Protein backbone atom coordinates (compact mmCIF):
# COMPACT_ATOMS: atom_id res chain seq x y z
CA UNK A 1 0.00 0.00 0.00
CA UNK A 2 1.14 3.52 -0.79
CA UNK A 3 0.46 6.22 1.79
CA UNK A 4 -0.68 9.63 0.55
CA UNK A 5 -1.88 12.88 2.10
CA UNK A 6 -3.72 13.93 -1.06
CA UNK A 7 -5.86 11.92 -3.44
CA UNK A 8 -7.38 13.36 -6.59
CA UNK A 9 -9.90 10.94 -8.04
CA UNK A 10 -12.64 10.82 -10.66
CA UNK A 11 -10.57 12.25 -13.49
CA UNK A 12 -11.97 11.70 -16.98
CA UNK A 13 -8.37 11.69 -18.17
CA UNK A 14 -5.04 11.90 -16.40
CA UNK A 15 -2.38 13.06 -18.84
CA UNK A 16 0.95 12.19 -17.20
CA UNK A 17 3.25 13.25 -20.10
CA UNK A 18 5.30 10.11 -19.32
CA UNK A 19 4.74 7.46 -22.04
CA UNK A 20 5.67 4.64 -19.64
CA UNK A 21 2.80 5.51 -17.29
CA UNK A 22 -0.10 5.26 -19.72
CA UNK A 23 -1.22 5.18 -23.33
CA UNK A 24 0.52 6.88 -26.22
CA UNK A 25 3.17 9.61 -26.25
CA UNK A 26 1.35 11.48 -23.46
CA UNK A 27 1.05 8.52 -21.10
CA UNK A 28 -2.70 8.98 -20.87
CA UNK A 29 -4.72 7.19 -18.18
CA UNK A 30 -8.47 7.13 -18.83
CA UNK A 31 -10.65 7.34 -15.68
CA UNK A 32 -7.52 8.10 -13.73
CA UNK A 33 -6.56 9.12 -10.24
CA UNK A 34 -3.49 10.60 -8.62
CA UNK A 35 -2.01 10.53 -5.13
CA UNK A 36 0.61 12.74 -3.52
CA UNK A 37 2.53 13.06 -0.27
CA UNK A 38 4.45 16.09 0.97
CA UNK A 39 3.75 17.92 -2.28
CA UNK A 40 5.08 15.19 -4.56
CA UNK A 41 3.32 12.62 -6.70
CA UNK A 42 3.49 9.13 -5.19
CA UNK A 43 1.02 7.22 -7.37
CA UNK A 44 -0.88 7.53 -10.65
CA UNK A 45 -3.23 4.95 -12.13
CA UNK A 46 -6.77 4.06 -13.00
CA UNK A 47 -9.48 4.97 -10.50
CA UNK A 48 -10.39 1.29 -10.31
CA UNK A 49 -7.06 0.46 -8.60
CA UNK A 50 -6.96 3.47 -6.29
CA UNK A 51 -8.70 1.92 -3.26
CA UNK A 52 -6.57 -1.23 -3.30
CA UNK A 53 -3.21 0.52 -3.80
CA UNK A 54 -3.38 3.82 -1.90
CA UNK A 55 -4.32 4.75 1.67
CA UNK A 56 -4.97 8.28 2.83
CA UNK A 57 -3.21 9.43 6.00
CA UNK A 58 -5.26 10.70 8.90
CA UNK A 59 -6.13 14.30 8.06
CA UNK A 60 -5.29 13.75 4.41
CA UNK A 61 -7.36 15.38 1.72
CA UNK A 62 -9.54 13.68 -0.88
CA UNK A 63 -10.35 15.88 -3.88
CA UNK A 64 -13.15 14.96 -6.26
CA UNK A 65 -11.97 15.62 -9.80
CA UNK A 66 -15.60 15.67 -11.04
CA UNK A 67 -14.64 14.41 -14.47
CA UNK A 68 -11.80 16.90 -15.02
CA UNK A 69 -8.95 16.34 -17.42
CA UNK A 70 -5.73 16.58 -15.38
CA UNK A 71 -2.48 17.67 -17.03
CA UNK A 72 0.90 18.64 -15.54
CA UNK A 73 1.03 22.29 -14.48
CA UNK A 74 2.36 24.24 -17.44
CA UNK A 75 5.99 25.37 -17.56
CA UNK A 76 6.71 28.71 -19.23
CA UNK A 77 10.42 28.63 -20.04
CA UNK A 78 10.81 32.13 -21.58
CA UNK A 79 9.21 35.29 -20.18
CA UNK A 80 10.04 38.93 -19.54
CA UNK A 81 7.32 39.15 -16.91
CA UNK A 82 8.89 41.90 -14.79
CA UNK A 83 8.72 45.33 -16.42
CA UNK A 84 7.22 48.77 -15.85
CA UNK A 85 5.19 50.80 -18.33
CA UNK A 86 3.22 49.37 -21.21
CA UNK A 87 3.20 49.75 -24.97
CA UNK A 88 -0.38 49.41 -26.18
CA UNK A 89 -0.09 52.56 -28.32
CA UNK A 90 2.91 51.09 -30.10
CA UNK A 91 0.87 47.97 -30.81
CA UNK A 92 -1.79 50.11 -32.50
CA UNK A 93 0.85 52.09 -34.43
CA UNK A 94 2.36 48.87 -35.73
CA UNK A 95 -1.02 47.64 -36.89
CA UNK A 96 -1.49 50.97 -38.68
CA UNK A 97 1.78 50.39 -40.55
CA UNK A 98 4.31 52.39 -38.51
CA UNK A 99 7.95 51.38 -38.96
CA UNK A 100 10.36 50.49 -36.16
CA UNK A 101 12.00 53.92 -36.61
CA UNK A 102 8.67 55.75 -36.40
CA UNK A 103 7.77 53.81 -33.25
CA UNK A 104 11.15 54.64 -31.68
CA UNK A 105 10.79 58.32 -32.65
CA UNK A 106 7.37 58.33 -30.92
CA UNK A 107 9.03 57.10 -27.72
CA UNK A 108 8.20 53.40 -28.17
CA UNK A 109 10.30 50.27 -28.50
CA UNK A 110 12.33 48.41 -25.89
CA UNK A 111 14.03 51.60 -24.69
CA UNK A 112 10.63 52.88 -23.55
CA UNK A 113 10.37 49.85 -21.27
CA UNK A 114 13.97 50.36 -20.14
CA UNK A 115 13.25 53.98 -19.14
CA UNK A 116 10.10 52.99 -17.22
CA UNK A 117 11.75 50.01 -15.51
CA UNK A 118 14.83 52.02 -14.52
CA UNK A 119 12.50 54.52 -12.84
CA UNK A 120 10.55 51.85 -10.90
CA UNK A 121 11.34 50.62 -7.39
CA UNK A 122 11.48 46.96 -6.38
CA UNK A 123 8.07 47.40 -4.70
CA UNK A 124 6.58 48.85 -7.86
CA UNK A 125 7.95 46.02 -9.98
CA UNK A 126 6.58 43.49 -7.49
CA UNK A 127 3.14 45.12 -7.50
CA UNK A 128 3.11 45.10 -11.29
CA UNK A 129 4.24 41.49 -11.42
CA UNK A 130 1.71 40.00 -9.00
CA UNK A 131 -1.45 40.31 -11.14
CA UNK A 132 0.45 38.95 -14.15
CA UNK A 133 1.44 35.91 -12.12
CA UNK A 134 -2.14 35.48 -10.89
CA UNK A 135 -3.22 35.42 -14.54
CA UNK A 136 -0.52 32.89 -15.43
CA UNK A 137 -1.54 30.63 -12.56
CA UNK A 138 -5.23 30.90 -13.44
CA UNK A 139 -4.29 29.66 -16.92
CA UNK A 140 -2.45 26.66 -15.49
CA UNK A 141 1.17 27.82 -15.38
CA UNK A 142 2.93 26.60 -12.23
CA UNK A 143 6.61 27.13 -13.14
CA UNK A 144 7.92 30.16 -14.92
CA UNK A 145 11.26 31.56 -16.05
CA UNK A 146 11.63 35.35 -15.70
CA UNK A 147 14.39 37.43 -17.25
CA UNK A 148 15.97 40.65 -16.17
CA UNK A 149 17.14 42.93 -18.98
CA UNK A 150 15.08 46.12 -18.81
CA UNK A 151 17.51 48.20 -16.79
CA UNK A 152 20.83 47.42 -18.49
CA UNK A 153 22.97 48.77 -15.67
CA UNK A 154 24.41 46.95 -12.65
CA UNK A 155 22.13 48.36 -9.95
CA UNK A 156 19.03 48.11 -12.12
CA UNK A 157 19.60 44.52 -13.19
CA UNK A 158 20.09 43.53 -9.55
CA UNK A 159 16.90 45.44 -8.69
CA UNK A 160 14.94 43.46 -11.29
CA UNK A 161 16.32 40.15 -10.00
CA UNK A 162 15.44 41.13 -6.44
CA UNK A 163 11.89 41.84 -7.60
CA UNK A 164 11.77 38.36 -9.18
CA UNK A 165 12.98 36.80 -5.92
CA UNK A 166 10.31 38.68 -3.93
CA UNK A 167 7.63 37.66 -6.41
CA UNK A 168 8.71 34.04 -6.07
CA UNK A 169 8.20 34.26 -2.31
CA UNK A 170 4.84 36.05 -2.50
CA UNK A 171 2.76 33.71 -4.65
CA UNK A 172 2.40 30.11 -5.75
CA UNK A 173 4.05 29.98 -9.19
CA UNK A 174 7.69 28.86 -8.87
CA UNK A 175 9.93 31.46 -10.52
CA UNK A 176 13.44 30.87 -11.85
CA UNK A 177 15.42 33.97 -12.75
CA UNK A 178 17.44 34.44 -15.91
CA UNK A 179 20.05 37.22 -15.85
CA UNK A 180 19.64 39.02 -19.18
CA UNK A 181 21.83 42.09 -18.74
CA UNK A 182 22.77 41.65 -22.40
CA UNK A 183 19.19 42.07 -23.63
CA UNK A 184 20.07 45.25 -25.54
CA UNK A 185 22.88 47.81 -25.67
CA UNK A 186 21.81 50.69 -23.39
CA UNK A 187 21.65 54.17 -24.94
CA UNK A 188 24.68 55.41 -22.96
CA UNK A 189 26.81 52.69 -24.61
CA UNK A 190 25.52 53.26 -28.15
CA UNK A 191 28.28 52.32 -30.59
CA UNK A 192 30.42 50.89 -27.75
CA UNK A 193 28.99 47.41 -27.41
CA UNK A 194 32.28 45.82 -26.33
CA UNK A 195 32.55 48.30 -23.47
CA UNK A 196 29.05 47.33 -22.35
CA UNK A 197 29.91 43.61 -22.59
CA UNK A 198 32.82 44.41 -20.23
CA UNK A 199 30.32 45.79 -17.72
CA UNK A 200 28.09 42.73 -18.06
CA UNK A 201 31.00 40.33 -17.60
CA UNK A 202 33.09 42.15 -15.01
CA UNK A 203 30.44 43.90 -12.89
CA UNK A 204 26.99 42.45 -13.37
CA UNK A 205 27.71 38.71 -13.55
CA UNK A 206 29.84 38.61 -10.37
CA UNK A 207 27.25 40.68 -8.47
CA UNK A 208 24.36 38.49 -9.64
CA UNK A 209 26.23 35.27 -8.89
CA UNK A 210 27.47 36.35 -5.45
CA UNK A 211 23.94 37.24 -4.37
CA UNK A 212 22.59 34.04 -5.96
CA UNK A 213 19.96 36.06 -7.80
CA UNK A 214 19.75 34.00 -10.99
CA UNK A 215 19.86 30.42 -12.18
CA UNK A 216 20.46 31.18 -15.87
CA UNK A 217 22.28 33.61 -18.12
CA UNK A 218 20.80 35.02 -21.33
CA UNK A 219 21.98 37.22 -24.18
CA UNK A 220 20.19 38.70 -27.19
CA UNK A 221 22.51 37.17 -29.78
CA UNK A 222 21.48 39.03 -32.92
CA UNK A 223 22.94 41.12 -35.72
CA UNK A 224 23.28 44.70 -34.55
CA UNK A 225 22.92 43.71 -30.89
CA UNK A 226 25.39 41.13 -29.50
CA UNK A 227 27.62 39.15 -31.89
CA UNK A 228 28.44 35.47 -31.61
CA UNK A 229 31.81 36.33 -30.04
CA UNK A 230 30.30 38.74 -27.53
CA UNK A 231 27.56 36.24 -26.72
CA UNK A 232 30.07 33.42 -26.21
CA UNK A 233 32.08 35.61 -23.86
CA UNK A 234 29.01 36.44 -21.72
CA UNK A 235 27.62 32.90 -21.67
CA UNK A 236 30.99 31.30 -20.88
CA UNK A 237 31.60 33.75 -18.06
CA UNK A 238 28.09 32.98 -16.82
CA UNK A 239 28.95 29.27 -16.80
CA UNK A 240 32.03 30.03 -14.73
CA UNK A 241 29.71 31.64 -12.20
CA UNK A 242 27.44 28.58 -12.24
CA UNK A 243 24.71 30.02 -14.47
CA UNK A 244 23.31 27.78 -17.23
CA UNK A 245 22.86 29.37 -20.65
CA UNK A 246 19.37 29.94 -22.07
CA UNK A 247 19.48 32.57 -24.75
CA UNK A 248 17.85 34.41 -27.67
CA UNK A 249 19.31 32.93 -30.86
CA UNK A 250 18.84 33.34 -34.63
CA UNK A 251 15.55 35.27 -34.38
CA UNK A 252 15.92 37.77 -37.24
CA UNK A 253 19.19 36.79 -38.95
CA UNK A 254 21.08 33.51 -39.40
CA UNK A 255 23.97 34.31 -37.10
CA UNK A 256 24.95 30.85 -35.80
CA UNK A 257 23.23 31.05 -32.44
CA UNK A 258 22.03 27.45 -32.73
CA UNK A 259 25.61 26.27 -33.31
CA UNK A 260 26.82 28.36 -30.37
CA UNK A 261 24.15 26.82 -28.13
CA UNK A 262 25.40 23.34 -29.09
CA UNK A 263 29.04 24.31 -28.64
CA UNK A 264 28.63 25.65 -25.11
CA UNK A 265 26.01 23.11 -24.01
CA UNK A 266 23.19 25.57 -23.37
CA UNK A 267 19.97 24.41 -21.75
CA UNK A 268 17.97 26.00 -24.55
CA UNK A 269 18.25 28.25 -27.56
CA UNK A 270 15.13 30.34 -28.05
CA UNK A 271 13.26 31.83 -31.06
CA UNK A 272 15.43 30.20 -33.80
CA UNK A 273 13.29 31.47 -36.69
CA UNK A 274 16.38 31.82 -38.88
CA UNK A 275 18.40 28.95 -37.42
CA UNK A 276 20.10 26.60 -39.88
CA UNK A 277 18.65 23.07 -39.70
CA UNK A 278 22.28 21.84 -39.43
CA UNK A 279 22.70 24.04 -36.38
CA UNK A 280 19.53 22.66 -34.85
CA UNK A 281 20.82 19.14 -35.57
CA UNK A 282 23.96 20.04 -33.59
CA UNK A 283 21.71 21.22 -30.77
CA UNK A 284 20.00 17.84 -30.82
CA UNK A 285 23.37 16.06 -30.56
CA UNK A 286 24.34 18.28 -27.63
CA UNK A 287 21.02 17.80 -25.84
CA UNK A 288 20.00 21.46 -26.18
CA UNK A 289 16.25 22.13 -26.20
CA UNK A 290 14.81 24.34 -28.96
CA UNK A 291 12.32 26.77 -27.44
CA UNK A 292 9.90 28.26 -29.96
CA UNK A 293 7.78 31.30 -29.14
CA UNK A 294 4.82 31.46 -31.55
CA UNK A 295 3.11 34.21 -29.53
CA UNK A 296 5.70 36.66 -30.84
CA UNK A 297 5.02 35.86 -34.49
CA UNK A 298 1.28 35.98 -33.77
CA UNK A 299 1.43 39.33 -31.97
CA UNK A 300 3.74 40.97 -34.54
CA UNK A 301 2.07 39.38 -37.56
CA UNK A 302 5.32 37.74 -38.68
CA UNK A 303 6.10 34.26 -40.07
CA UNK A 304 6.44 31.36 -37.63
CA UNK A 305 9.53 29.27 -36.94
CA UNK A 306 9.87 26.17 -39.17
CA UNK A 307 9.03 23.78 -36.38
CA UNK A 308 8.58 20.66 -38.54
CA UNK A 309 12.00 21.17 -40.14
CA UNK A 310 13.50 21.34 -36.66
CA UNK A 311 11.53 18.32 -35.44
CA UNK A 312 12.92 16.31 -38.35
CA UNK A 313 16.36 16.63 -36.70
CA UNK A 314 14.98 14.93 -33.58
CA UNK A 315 15.53 18.01 -31.40
CA UNK A 316 13.40 18.41 -28.28
CA UNK A 317 10.92 21.24 -28.86
CA UNK A 318 9.60 23.45 -26.08
CA UNK A 319 6.99 26.19 -26.46
CA UNK A 320 6.95 29.35 -24.36
CA UNK A 321 5.00 32.59 -24.19
CA UNK A 322 7.84 35.15 -24.53
CA UNK A 323 5.52 37.31 -22.41
CA UNK A 324 6.79 40.92 -22.77
CA UNK A 325 5.24 44.36 -23.32
CA UNK A 326 6.52 44.92 -26.87
CA UNK A 327 6.29 41.77 -28.91
CA UNK A 328 4.11 39.25 -27.03
CA UNK A 329 1.73 40.59 -24.42
CA UNK A 330 0.25 37.23 -23.56
CA UNK A 331 0.90 34.40 -21.13
CA UNK A 332 -1.86 31.88 -21.87
CA UNK A 333 0.00 28.68 -22.80
CA UNK A 334 -3.24 27.01 -23.90
CA UNK A 335 -3.45 29.61 -26.67
CA UNK A 336 0.25 29.12 -27.45
CA UNK A 337 -0.55 25.44 -28.01
CA UNK A 338 -3.27 26.40 -30.49
CA UNK A 339 -0.81 28.63 -32.38
CA UNK A 340 1.71 25.79 -32.47
CA UNK A 341 -0.82 23.38 -33.93
CA UNK A 342 -2.52 25.70 -36.43
CA UNK A 343 0.49 27.79 -37.50
CA UNK A 344 3.55 25.57 -36.97
CA UNK A 345 1.82 22.25 -37.67
CA UNK A 346 2.72 20.55 -34.43
CA UNK A 347 0.53 17.66 -33.41
CA UNK A 348 -1.60 18.37 -30.31
CA UNK A 349 0.61 15.87 -28.47
CA UNK A 350 3.80 17.73 -29.46
CA UNK A 351 2.20 21.02 -28.42
CA UNK A 352 1.23 19.72 -24.96
CA UNK A 353 4.69 18.23 -24.40
CA UNK A 354 6.10 21.59 -25.51
CA UNK A 355 4.53 23.43 -22.57
CA UNK A 356 5.14 20.65 -20.03
CA UNK A 357 7.95 18.09 -20.11
CA UNK A 358 9.99 19.67 -22.89
CA UNK A 359 9.71 23.10 -21.29
CA UNK A 360 10.96 21.57 -18.06
CA UNK A 361 14.02 20.33 -19.99
CA UNK A 362 14.50 23.85 -21.38
CA UNK A 363 14.84 24.98 -17.75
CA UNK A 364 16.87 22.02 -16.50
CA UNK A 365 14.00 21.14 -14.16
CA UNK A 366 12.89 17.84 -15.69
CA UNK A 367 13.61 15.96 -12.45
CA UNK A 368 10.98 18.04 -10.63
CA UNK A 369 8.30 19.27 -13.01
CA UNK A 370 6.83 18.81 -16.49
CA UNK A 371 5.18 15.44 -15.99
CA UNK A 372 3.12 13.63 -13.36
CA UNK A 373 5.53 10.83 -12.58
CA UNK A 374 6.01 9.58 -9.02
CA UNK A 375 8.72 11.68 -7.36
CA UNK A 376 7.90 14.89 -9.19
CA UNK A 377 6.11 17.89 -7.71
CA UNK A 378 2.34 17.54 -7.57
CA UNK A 379 1.77 20.49 -9.91
CA UNK A 380 -1.49 19.83 -11.72
CA UNK A 381 -3.91 21.80 -13.87
CA UNK A 382 -7.44 20.41 -13.65
CA UNK A 383 -9.17 21.36 -16.88
CA UNK A 384 -12.70 21.11 -18.22
CA UNK A 385 -13.26 18.23 -20.55
CA UNK A 386 -14.30 16.48 -22.50
CA UNK A 387 -10.69 15.51 -23.31
CA UNK A 388 -7.14 16.91 -23.36
CA UNK A 389 -7.37 17.76 -27.05
CA UNK A 390 -9.77 20.56 -26.20
CA UNK A 391 -6.87 22.47 -24.63
CA UNK A 392 -5.62 23.52 -28.06
CA UNK A 393 -8.79 22.84 -30.07
CA UNK A 394 -11.34 25.06 -28.29
CA UNK A 395 -9.17 28.17 -28.31
CA UNK A 396 -9.19 31.55 -26.61
CA UNK A 397 -11.00 30.35 -23.49
CA UNK A 398 -9.46 29.25 -20.23
CA UNK A 399 -10.04 25.53 -19.69
CA UNK A 400 -8.34 25.49 -16.28
CA UNK A 401 -10.83 25.12 -13.44
CA UNK A 402 -8.36 24.50 -10.61
CA UNK A 403 -4.61 24.33 -10.04
CA UNK A 404 -2.61 22.29 -7.55
CA UNK A 405 0.88 23.55 -6.74
CA UNK A 406 3.03 21.18 -4.67
CA UNK A 407 -0.17 19.35 -3.77
CA UNK A 408 -1.94 22.46 -2.54
CA UNK A 409 -5.10 23.82 -4.17
CA UNK A 410 -3.96 27.33 -5.12
CA UNK A 411 -6.64 28.48 -7.53
CA UNK A 412 -10.14 27.33 -8.26
CA UNK A 413 -13.09 28.79 -10.12
Ligand SMILES: [Zn+2]
Nearest residue numbers: 078080248322
Ligand atom coordinates in the same frame (compact mmCIF):
# COMPACT_ATOMS: atom_id res chain seq x y z
ZN1 LIG B 1 12.61 37.05 -25.14
